[in-house]
Amino acid sequence: MVRKAKSMFPVGLGFGLVLVSIGATALWVHRHFEPSHTATVQATNQSEDLAKRVTPEDVAGLKAEIERLKDGKTGFEQLSREMKSEMTALRSQLTQVERDQNLRSQEEGLAQPIADTEANAATLTPEEEQTRAEAQIQTQVALLEGTLLGEKPDSAWVNTAQLALSTTFHSETMAGVQLMKADCRTTLCRLELFLDGSTAPEDSFRKLGHASPWQGQGFVQIDVESGKAVVYLTREGYSLPQ
Amino acid sequence: MELPYEEPNSEWRNTFMKHYYLSTSLKMFVAAICLTAIGASQAHALDGKVYPGSMCVRWSGPTPNYNNSAIGNPGTTTLYVDCPAVHDSIASGINNGWVKGIDRHFSSPITCNLNSLYPSGTGLVGWWTSYKSTTGGSASSPVETLTFGSLGSASTAHYYYSCHIPPTYAGYTSYLMTYRVDENE
Numbered sequence: 183m184v185r186k187a188k189s190m191f192p193v194g195l196g197f198g199l200v201l202v203s204i205g206a207t208a209l210w211v212h213r214h215f216e217p218s219h220t221a222t223v224q225a226t227n228q229s230e231d232l233a234k235r236v237t238p239e240d241v242a243g244l245k246a247e248i249e250r251l252k253d254g255k256t257g258f259e260q261l262s263r264e265m266k267s268e269m270t271a272l273r274s275q276l277t278q279v280e281r282d283q284n285l286r287s288q289e290e291g292l293a294q295p296i297a298d299t300e301a302n303a304a305t306l307t308p309e310e311e312q313t314r315a316e317a318q319i320q321t322q323v324a325l326l327e328g329t330l331l332g333e334k335p336d337s338a339w340v341n342t343a344q345l346a347l348s349t350t351f352h353s354e355t356m357a358g359v360q361l362m363k364a365d366c367r368t369t370l371c372r373l374e375l376f377l378d379g380s381t382a383p384e385d386s387f388r389k390l391g392h393a394s395p396w397q398g399q400g401f402v403q404i405d406v407e408s409g410k411a412v413v414y415l416t417r418e419g420y421s422l423p424q
Numbered sequence: 425m426e427l428p429y430e431e432p433n434s435e436w437r438n439t440f441m442k443h444y445y446l447s448t449s450l451k452m453f454v455a456a457i458c459l460t461a462i463g464a465s466q467a468h469a470l471d472g473k474v475y476p477g478s479m480c481v482r483w484s485g486p487t488p489n490y491n492n493s494a495i496g497n498p499g500t501t502t503l504y505v506d507c508p509a510v511h512d513s514i515a516s517g518i519n520n521g522w523v524k525g526i527d528r529h530f531s532s533p534i535t536c537n538l539n540s541l542y543p544s545g546t547g548l549v550g551w552w553t554s555y556k557s558t559t560g561g562s563a564s565s566p567v568e569t570l571t572f573g574s575l576g577s578a579s580t581a582h583y584y585y586s587c588h589i590p591p592t593y594a595g596y597t598s599y600l601m602t603y604r605v606d607e608n609e
Contacts, residue, residue, distance in 0.1 A: 311579065311580050312545065312580070314579055315542060315544075315578040315579045315580045315581070316544065316545070316578075318516055318577075318578045318579060319542070319544070319549050319578050322576055322578075383547055383548045384541075384548065387541065387548055387550050387552075388586065390552070391537055391539065391552040391555075391586070392537075392555070392586075397554035397555060398554055399551070399552065399553055399554060399575070400550075400551070400552045401549075401550070401551050401576065402548070402549070402550050403544075403547070403548075403549050404547040404548045404549070404550075405546050405547045406546060406547040406548075407546055407547070411547075418554070421573060421574065422551070422575075422576055424517060424574060424576050
């Protein structure tokens with residue numbers, strides 16, 4: 183009997199342990215799901231409590247903050263609008279410049295508008311192409327003349343520049359090219375030259391660029407028949423107006 | 425008794441702020457896209473091409489040599505070359521350009537200017553820039569870049585660099601390697 187009781191004890195203990203395990207699991211499962219529901223209820227209660235605790239000052243403060251944020255947004259939108267209007271103004275100015283340029287070309291009856299496309303160019307005859315190129319050159323000359331006449335002479339530079347020009351055109355390098363007249367202002371000189379025909383015009387062009395008394399940009403128009411040439415030479419460090 | 429301060433309805437506020445920041449970020453992103461597009465359209469207003477030095481043509485001086493499509497002067501006197509560039513933009517004028525070369529002469533530099541020439545009905549019309557020179561002068565001189573600004577032109581004028589390449593010095597040859605012209609479009 184004692185022996186039978188001894189053999190039953192581990193079985194009973196094992197059975198008890200299993201029961202305890204099942205109970206513990208059931209309790210864990212219950213707690214695992216129950217808290218979320220409890221938390222929801224608690225959160226709802228807290229929200230209701232919070233709503234009850236919100237004072238008029240808090241609401242006013244919140245409204246003021248919203249207004250401040252709206253103002254910031256309005257400022258950004260205003261800046262954006264200003265930028266858009268400036269871009270529109272710039273675009274219209276550009277259009278106006280192009281229109282003026284085209285109008286001038288048409289008034290002078292010299293050529294098509296300068297901003298033609300390549301497709302249009304392909305349809306031009308050689309004569310039309312030449313007419314357009316000549317018109318561009320006339321525009322360039324008018325721009326250079328206008329710039330020169332608009333400048334007041336810088337007497338210090340004028341004297342130095344004219345002396346340097348005189349020296350250069352009397353040198354051996356410029357043989358065949360005579361300086362007839364030089365008119366220097368502030369950033370630009372206009373030179374009238376005479377080519378005696380002993381030098382080819384293309385060689386004279388090369389000489390003008392290479393043997394200038396100072397390093398500036400230049401523009402030249404050579405008339406082979408008359409031997410006359412007009413040069414516009416910028417002061418060192420300046421560019422030709424375009 | 426005074427209660428401690430609590431953020432009123434902070435959940436709603438957070439949602440509002442989140443939407444506000446998202447909206448602002450979206451607008452800034454759109455603005456950035458627009459600015460990038462404008463910048464890209466500006467950049468496309470130029471038509472640039474790069475040419476090898478071997479396209480240069482001698483007009484005076486010794487016979488050149490060519491090495492990896494660069495043009496060099498193996499002679500004992502200065503080599504004068506013209507380096508043509510394609511004029512395919514109808515809107516006339518050059519926006520900018522450059523020439524790259526290796527100057528291995530101790531005292532005589534590589535010198536270039538940019539020209540535009542139009543044979544008119546009665547003569548010639550031309551534009552030119554000032555000359556630019558390298559500063560090198562030894563066997564180990566690096567590649568130097570001469571930069572040029574804008575230049576006027578006519579629609580059927582042609583473009584070219586006019587360059588001087590110094591003679592060899594102590595057995596070392598100077599080269600004009602590459603050049604570029606960016607036309608206005």
